[in-house]
Amino acid sequence: MTGTPPDAEPADARISASDGRSYWQSISADVNGMLGGYSHISHTDLEGSRAFLAKLGIGTKTGLRTVSRALEGGAGIGRITQGLLLDVAEEMDVVEPIAKFTASLSAHPGVASVSNIGLEEWQPEPDVVYDLVWNQWCLGHLTDGQLVAYLRRCKAALRPGGEAFIVVKENLSTSGRDLFDDVDSSVTRCVAWFGEASFFPFFLFFSGGREREKLTPACEHTVQDR
Numbered sequence: 436m437t438g439t440p441p442d443a444e445p446a447d448a449r450i451s452a453s454d455g456r457s458y459w460q461s462i463s464a465d466v467n468g469m470l471g472g473y474s475h476i477s478h479t480d481l482e483g484s485r486a487f488l489a490k491l492g493i494g495t496k497t498g499l500r501t502v503s504r505a506l507e508g509g510a511g512i513g514r515i516t517q518g519l520l521l522d523v524a525e526e527m528d529v530v531e532p533i534a535k536f537t538a539s540l541s542a543h544p545g546v547a548s549v550s551n552i553g554l555e556e557w558q559p560e561p562d563v564v565y566d567l568v569w570n571q572w573c574l575g576h577l578t579d580g581q582l583v584a585y586l587r588r589c590k591a592a593l594r595p596g597g598e599a600f601i602v603v604k605e606n607l608s609t610s611g612r613d614l615f616d617d618v619d620s621s622v623t624r625c626v627a628w629f630g631e632a633s634f635f636p637f638f639l640f641f642s643g644g645r646e647r648e649k650l651t652p653a654c655e656h657t658v659q660d661r
């Protein structure tokens with residue numbers, strides 16, 4: 436991958452799904468657990484995402500539209516599903532491998548399904564189409580190959596002919612290479628990775644993530660079905 440010395444093992448080769456699952460199994464099912472102790476940024480994060488969706492024409496204010504169905508990948512306790520996505524989507528599907536995180540989510544009004552599997556295992560239901568797919572702070576658990584395949588499955592599940600979006604909101608490495616974190620067995624990718632991902636037949640939209648100044652710089656990539 437870009438930035439990795441040619442003779443070095445790619446960062447994503449070190450990802451272990453079982454180590455990642457073990458880590459998250461040990462984490463408390465609350466906002467602080469989801470955000471690694473940064474629970475205080477949740478409100479700012481959600482409001483930044485709300486503003487981002489408004490730029491895509493999605494929201495509840497005058498001139499914006501709500502959507503029929505959305506998917507959240509790597510949803511954790513449903514912080515974003517409950518704090519943002521259910522405001523703008525009639526129905527939500529949630530994918531999250533750690534069952535204890537989603538224990539109360541399936542009973543939540545508007546949540547159509549909860550799948551306790553990894554995104555690398557997820558397959559869209561043949562009869563379901565999505566207007567919006569939201570992925571945040573979870574894609575580093577997928578290897579490069581798994582991530583490409585997952586995004587392709589997402590694209591295939593977007594509502595045809597409409598304005599449908601895949602949002603990727605992930606922290607980025609600024610060191611010029613992808614970084615492996617052995618605490619949770621995930622990778623923080625550099626922006627070039629997502630640039631290369633433009634080989635997808637998608638339109639990539641970049642927007643700043645200024646709200647997390649104290650965290651790793653992040654940006655939001657929206658992959659629009661075109």
Ligand SMILES: C[S@@+](CC[C@H](N)C(=O)[O-])C[C@H]1O[C@@H](n2cnc3c(N)ncnc32)[C@H](O)[C@@H]1O
Pocket residue numbers: 452455456459469470508509510511512513514515530531532533536552553554555570571572573576577
């Ligand atoms: C930092 S938390 C973020 C949760 C949520 N996206 C949020 O922002 O509140 C990372 C989440 O990714 C989940 N995760 C770990 N491996 C995953 C995988 N292979 N597929 C999907 N989610 C995964 C974890 O269980 C955890 O809930």
